Amino acid sequence: MQVEKGEHSLLAYFPSSTKAQEAVSALKAAGITTVQFDRVGRFGTRYNDRYNNPLASQGNTITGLTQYSADVNPGVKTDTRALLAADPAVSGIGLKEYGVAGNKGFLVTVVTTASRVKEAREILEAHGAML
Structure with a gap:
């Protein structure tokens, strides 16, 4: 995932994979499609x-x-x-x-245009993200 000129990235941490997946689905439903879901861990597994x-x-x-x-x-x-x-x-x-990452071991990365940052942030926060 690469951020191009004029784009912004958001890193959102979640306490569960379920909440993270729900946020990903909501972002994609809103037309924000450059989204990546990862698990953050201490042990390199x-x-x-x-x-x-x-x-x-x-x-x-x-x-x-x-x-x-x-x-x-x-x-x-x-x-x-x-x-x-x-x-x-x-x-x-x-x-x-x-825990990991402040007890939030699931990461959703979003890349979007400047005009949609606020919308993406609101969707992520509505699903319990820590940005």
Whole structure:
């Protein structure tokens, strides 16, 4: 995503992927189409490459469910896995004011013209974004 001359970018952080996806849909419905959705994390992990549903016995690791790290190579040293498992995001212990990007680990990036910045901002804020 590149910002051209005369365009502006907005970086909006959300507490959940659901709210972020709703904002993306609302932006696109309003005709603002240069929108990107990402997850922000501390551990450099990616979205799971495979479906990760514990209710269907497909949750391979607790860190995969809580930190999107199920695609970490199983050959990774056990001390690394122990550190991931010790994170408060896994146990819930110590979660008060703990998290990523101010407890808002989902990022929506918008590029639009100067004339539509206010409209895009209002849509994002209406869906709970922190800009």
